[in-house]
Amino acid sequence: MTEPSTPFRLGGFAAKAQRLFAEANALAEQGLPAEAEAVYRRALALDPRLAEAHNNLGNVLRALGRVAEAVAAYREALACGLDHPLVHYNLASALKAVGEAGPAERSFRRALAMRPDYAEAFNNLANLLREQDRLTDSADAYRRALALRPDWDEAHDNLSGALYLLHEDGRDEEAARFARLWLRDHPDHPVARHIGAALAGFVPDDRASDAYVRQVFDHFAGEFESKLAELGYRAPALLADALEKEGAPADTSLAMLDAGCGTGLCAPLLRPWARRLVGVDLSPGMLDHARARGLYDELAEAELGAFLSAHPGAFDLIVAADVLCYFGALDTVLAQAAAALRPGGRLAFTVERLDAAQPHRVSPHGRYAHAEGYVRGCLDAAGLSMARLSRDTLRFESGEPVDGLVVVAVRGADA
Missing domain, CATH: 3.40.50.150 (Vaccinia Virus protein VP39)
Structure with a gap:
């Protein structure tokens, strides 16, 4: 399960703050989050309303494991006027990580309302719903992610897991219904062909395909x-x-x-x-x-x-x-x-x-x-x-x- 945070590189700041912002971005890209944090904070000391710097500060705080502070940084970016689907997604991912499921769901849905083709937001909303045992809603959201990115192996694996949980919960007919839709929409994907066929009750192949085994174990x-x-x-x-x-x-x-x-x-x-x-x-x-x-x-x-x-x-x-x-x-x-x-x-x-x-x-x-x-x-x-x-x-x-x-x-x- 991946929840990539997304940086901004927008201009319009005072020259020194902008130079610091660019320097901090470069440090973050080099995998130096602690150093990047220090420079983002210097930029924000010059201009506390640098919304993009608040967002990117949230990213490096998450990389440092300080997720609650990242939540505050993303909220500050929104408060400074950066009402953008990427910021809502970043906030949702951080809220999910600190266990605030309700606010996380609202932020994922806000990102999707603003950007309906946001496959990553559908996938990670589905992960959140699955953790709450809202398996039908979770499977629907994974299907939405796959409609946007049909070859996304991670989302196929995630949908497979949600349908298996439906089966384990005794909801075999519902799992089979979703499996049939999965196979209809993605007949050539190795996970759909193997797990989908098993859940749908179709006659299986004589063995799991090489592509399925390689993907699952990788x-x-x-x-x-x-x-x-x-x-x-x-x-x-x-x-x-x-x-x-x-x-x-x-x-x-x-x-x-x-x-x-x-x-x-x-x-x-x-x-x-x-x-x-x-x-x-x-x-x-x-x-x-x-x-x-x-x-x-x-x-x-x-x-x-x-x-x-x-x-x-x-x-x-x-x-x-x-x-x-x-x-x-x-x-x-x-x-x-x-x-x-x-x-x-x-x-x-x-x-x-x-x-x-x-x-x-x-x-x-x-x-x-x-x-x-x-x-x-x-x-x-x-x-x-x-x-x-x-x-x-x-x-x-x-x-x-x-x-x-x-x-x-x-x-x-x-x-």
Whole structure:
């Protein structure tokens, strides 16, 4: 969620005040908010009615984390006659940050009354409404933002989140109605195609698209690990435990692939067993975090199936922690994994467990769940023997445990 504050560069001031105003703007652009604040205040000491300087002072105060002072600065800009949608937007964003929801909403709506094509104001008004559980109004506002900026990935992600909350609130029909409108208006956007189809109850694709996976994980790369910690995420630890019980060697002898490595949460658990540890992921944002760990010998940005196909017989162990939940049909990717293993090599993975007659089903959060019998059948077809399968809680979703399958399979020695 972004709430960019917007500066002004308008003239009409006394010459010295204007020079100081320009100097302060330059300092702010250089990322020096404290220095810029001092110069804005010097300009305002010369001319307290420099409305644009009050607005831009509010911007640097927000950058310094002094949001209540920023509110006062934006209000001063308005009081000095700068009745402009950008100032109302800046004030609304600051009011939202200090928890003044009612005044923030009024300021967002004032900005939109003055500038009906203000997509950012619609998006951040929608964020405010979502935080108040006004989910219908929030979804409407996100749709207005997307009507103005159809390719805005952040607004698509935000609308996805609002519709998921509608679903979680038991308002499935309303969520489905919005999802159908979303798909109608944005049929080619990857998030609409995947999440919208799931919420609308349409027949899903066999797997999440590369574009969807890349966008979702790039968007959350910076907060991915903190979010998983909040959810009690356990998949890497469960896989490490399963491998130990299946006799993984205690030395560093294995060529290992961390498939869908993300930020590298599995790396500290795998490194003690690895002669060579390779990670592959679609998201460059996630790979940046994995690289910072310094535990991988190689990191590759690639689609998993294509990477596996390009490395036949390369690995003693492939680990996929909560990766195959972005595949519905597992037959192809498991066959590709089997081919990338050396004879006797292991594949360890988790999937969410589906307690239903169908083989797999996509949930409104965008992940697939799989029936145990279907998983076993796909492993057999791929030439992989089941060494271990257990049920366990992978994480918590909306306070409820997510039941998963923890699987270790082996490629035959004579394969």
